[in-house]
Amino acid sequence: MEGVMMRNGDAYGLAVRRPDGSIRAQRLPWFSLTRRAWLKKTFVRGFPILLETLVNGIQALNRSVEAAAQSGEEELSGWHLALSLGLALLMAIALFVVAPHLLSLVMLWLHLGGDVEGLSFHIWDGFFK
Template structure:
């Protein structure tokens, strides 16, 4: 029987867990109660799930939609806002557009401009060279690290990182077929190889090689004479290439989950685990209790047979 995986995400004062086609959100209220909400995982359909090296992009879109809805719900519960209506399709689309736009600006356009400036002062090659894309990747890494360190200073985000640690520890206990008690869960590491942090780092690393390989081919094919037009075309191409890049990164993460005990997989996952020292913090017993409630809700709805 194939090993079944559980996915998760930290939210405001809580945790979202996914098992099969169901997700469960558990949130601690200001009064100390745990509120659990379960519903079907929003999906784009099943057909694309068999398309290797492409399906990762659709998984990313699904995760964004479900994640935004979970964050919105958790914020309402955590801060005792009126429940009101769930986010409309338009509101979700706007939130996704803003999130993607910010990511493109910070991790695509800005690194490219910085690499372009280095090219102008003779420290990097042109768009056809490997050095340009290596600098581009280095700037992405620095900006990514700086962004994570900056938001980790926000008290509410620090709490989210603690729930992130609780999510990982609880999933580890489940994957090791242990009873979901505090004593069983607390012994596990807060670092997990299938974490979204690792996914983002794989995207970054893979993009360096894909850009260095593909972009010169297209530039030679179209042969733009205008410098600014050439760079604009390159930026658009980089955004389009994120579809196969995210797909490849997803397959790497999926493989890491299946081969996590092999030496080469452990080496491959080291950078992502290192970054998780920042994006996760040690949780307390109450935070683990919330993570357990979320996982049990997802398992129950997903008809898990222990």
């Protein structure tokens, strides 16, 4: 599977290399959850944008797999995609939540930071994130 996905406004381009070496390019609509004004507010927009990026990315991967499957390779089924998404979410939580928190606890152990409720702990946590 080889390909490139690029977003521009309400559309994205997807170019996928086929097994014969040719390139298939498409312009597709961007799935968006932030069409309503209140979902574009500063502290609200992060999670909906994350979800729409995941949906569009998985759709692009599926199209890339379909192009690769033309060569006789096996297509991904629904449970493969669910397992991949679950594993990706677990890795993201481990990398961006658990690891910085543990590193901040190491700083506490090294007497370079305060306790969990202290400001220095959160500064270290933010620095590692």
